[in-house]
Amino acid sequence: MYRFDFSILGGSTIPVLADGMLVTLEITATALAAGMLIGAALAILRGSRWRAAAWLAAAYVNLFRSVPLVMVLLWFFLVVPQLLQSALGLSPSVDVRMASALVAYSLFEAAYFSEIIRAGIASVPEGQMDAARALGMPRLLAMRLIVLPQALRNMAPMVLTQAIVLFQDTALVYVSALADFFGQAYGIGERSGRLVEMLLFAGAVYFAISFSLSLAARRLGQASPAVRGTASAAARG
Amino acid sequence: MYHWHWGIFLSPTGTGETYLGWLFSGLGLTVALGLVAWLLALVLGAAVGIARTVPNRVVRALAGAYVEVLRNVPLMVQLFTAYFVVPELLPPELGDAVKRMNPVAQQFLAAALCLGLYTSARIAEQVRSGIESLAGHQRSSALALGLTLPQAYRHVLLPLAFRIILPPLSSEFMTVFKNSAVASMIGLLELAAQGRQLVDYTSQPYEAFIAVTALYLALNLSALRVMRFVEAKTRVPGFATAK
Numbered sequence: 120m121y122r123f124d125f126s127i128l129g130g131s132t133i134p135v136l137a138d139g140m141l142v143t144l145e146i147t148a149t150a151l152a153a154g155m156l157i158g159a160a161l162a163i164l165r166g167s168r169w170r171a172a173a174w175l176a177a178a179y180v181n182l183f184r185s186v187p188l189v190m191v192l193l194w195f196f197l198v199v200p201q202l203l204q205s206a207l208g209l210s211p212s213v214d215v216r217m218a219s220a221l222v223a224y225s226l227f228e229a230a231y232f233s234e235i236i237r238a239g240i241a242s243v244p245e246g247q248m249d250a251a252r253a254l255g256m257p258r259l260l261a262m263r264l265i266v267l268p269q270a271l272r273n274m275a276p277m278v279l280t281q282a283i284v285l286f287q288d289t290a291l292v293y294v295s296a297l298a299d300f301f302g303q304a305y306g307i308g309e310r311s312g313r314l315v316e317m318l319l320f321a322g323a324v325y326f327a328i329s330f331s332l333s334l335a336a337r338r339l340g341q342a343s344p345a346v347r348g349t350a351s352a353a354a355r356g
Numbered sequence: 357m358y359h360w361h362w363g364i365f366l367s368p369t370g371t372g373e374t375y376l377g378w379l380f381s382g383l384g385l386t387v388a389l390g391l392v393a394w395l396l397a398l399v400l401g402a403a404v405g406i407a408r409t410v411p412n413r414v415v416r417a418l419a420g421a422y423v424e425v426l427r428n429v430p431l432m433v434q435l436f437t438a439y440f441v442v443p444e445l446l447p448p449e450l451g452d453a454v455k456r457m458n459p460v461a462q463q464f465l466a467a468a469l470c471l472g473l474y475t476s477a478r479i480a481e482q483v484r485s486g487i488e489s490l491a492g493h494q495r496s497s498a499l500a501l502g503l504t505l506p507q508a509y510r511h512v513l514l515p516l517a518f519r520i521i522l523p524p525l526s527s528e529f530m531t532v533f534k535n536s537a538v539a540s541m542i543g544l545l546e547l548a549a550q551g552r553q554l555v556d557y558t559s560q561p562y563e564a565f566i567a568v569t570a571l572y573l574a575l576n577l578s579a580l581r582v583m584r585f586v587e588a589k590t591r592v593p594g595f596a597t598a599k
Contacts, residue, residue: 121445185573185576187537187572193548198562287429287430287431290432291538301430301433314441318436318437321433325433330424
């Protein structure tokens, strides 16, 4: 029988793991913010009357949604750093792994967030835009003041769910040997011969964080239909 | 300046194959891994999804715990656990037998089991929501007509539920091939890993990655075709499936 020994978790390893968790959270937060911004731009472009732009945005989203994240990360770690170094004249010793990771996750997540934002905008009844336009609001102002605030509330649960997926996916930066939480846990386990304990511990930490966030997402999902509720109540008369 | 050299795929690798051969062996592993995991996921996912809707509370809670654990731990952590941890925790004879396996077989086994279990939790959620969307009266009517609970599932609830969840199930089918790329992390030379190997051996990174991307796109389109075909075959006239 295997004898577990969790004594490896202690004063010398916990700070290292905490540092790793900071890297994980930094990637998650950056990709969430940048992914949502780029995703919003993509969603707006896809609805634009400028055909070429709409087509390009759709192609971007479909391309990134059809390939594995692992492959996109490999692309960025193997190809883009060389490109950056030759383009910006950086010396090969400059560590661009973190920058590459942030860009890769942001561009990849943007494709998924653009779909969520599109669905969020579509969930706001068209009458809202029509009414705002009838009151004399320009389209963009109506979008900003009337449609987007309602869309944001409707898509909040989906955004949080995607954020949880993103948080879990950050473990894949392992391909670049960047020391995120998983990388640190794996490294400690391998060096100390306690890989079994460290992997189980890492899994437990990911579970605790993701599960509590997904409970929050569920609660948000139950709370937010306030907006849709008024719309359907109005429709029922 | 970058020198494009598409002919690289036809040059020999030094082990009696061409680089194109590497790509296709990677594609083959990706397809095989995806299909094996999918079959496992469909069977387990249907069972767990049903278990989440039965009247028995204990069964429901156990099935719920299964889904939550598999959905809230990153796939890669699960894969490393399946590959490095599980053989240690098995009874010694079994664990040693696993460790003595051919490394590729061991990687494939761990990846297929892990990907299958992970996907089964996602399918279970779809099956559960499909059954729940039928509302209580389908079940009550079936039971009132004298069907037993298993019969009600077999003849009424499941045939309807599976048709309702076909669209999300289709996208899950495409996802399983994408997720299979995680197997490259434990050293299985599937498509993404072959792409990486090609970069290392040929120093023609753009050709390698464009080829791998194109193969993933083709795989995605084929999976979509298959599911469209299934959707058309199982359509019941007059019964609208959820869009």
